[in-house]
Amino acid sequence: MEIDLENERTKKKKGQIKKLHIFIVSALLLMLFLTPTILFAASYCFNQILARAPLLLNSKLTPAELATVKYILWKEDDGELAALETYLQDSGLEWEKETLRDFAGSKAVKYTAQICISQEKEYQALDFYHNLNLQAKRFKAQAYFAEWINFAVDPANMCLKLGITPHFWVKTPGLVSWSGYHPALPGAIIADGKRINYQLLTTNGSRTVEKTVLAVPALLEDF
Known part of the structure; x- marks a missing residue:
């Protein structure tokens, strides 16, 4: 049993x-x-x-067929520079390195890469920036994106078409600039208590050379 x-x-x-x-x-x-x-x-x-990101070529508000995209990585300390440069070398883009110093002796390192894209490659270019922005945080750096075309756009139509509500709007002879926040764009900075992650600048009728730039989160270089 x-x-x-x-x-x-x-x-x-x-x-x-x-x-x-x-x-x-x-x-x-x-x-x-x-x-x-x-x-x-x-x-x-x-x-x-x-796909909802306010990009220039896909806005269909300009006859431009090509755009120049510039990526900038800005780092203000020497920590992990070797690892950062290894990542950039493996990114598939050619990067230029520039070491900058101010009057106080503070140093910053600036990495720049530039490509030419068609409308079909526009979102791919922004996706690359999204990943670059994530890696920049890892290396305690700041990533910037700028898309340029050689045409002016109408600011009001651009805002309406792309669903943009500007927080700041500046108009000067030959130039219109507006900035704000769009949920489809990565990253953000704080300006006057408001979240900003894009800046759009375009020439107006008083300039002989037309151009427009979309910068994320803001334009780092001269327009």
């Missing part, structure tokens, strides 16, 4: 172990099945957000 009870316990334990194995295998298979779906959904959501 004792042997029968022991056999029964052994069978019961084996049955529980078998069920546990089946559960673990099923869970692993479910994870393998769902992981690509989850990643695809996350990628799709990000791409949907990215």
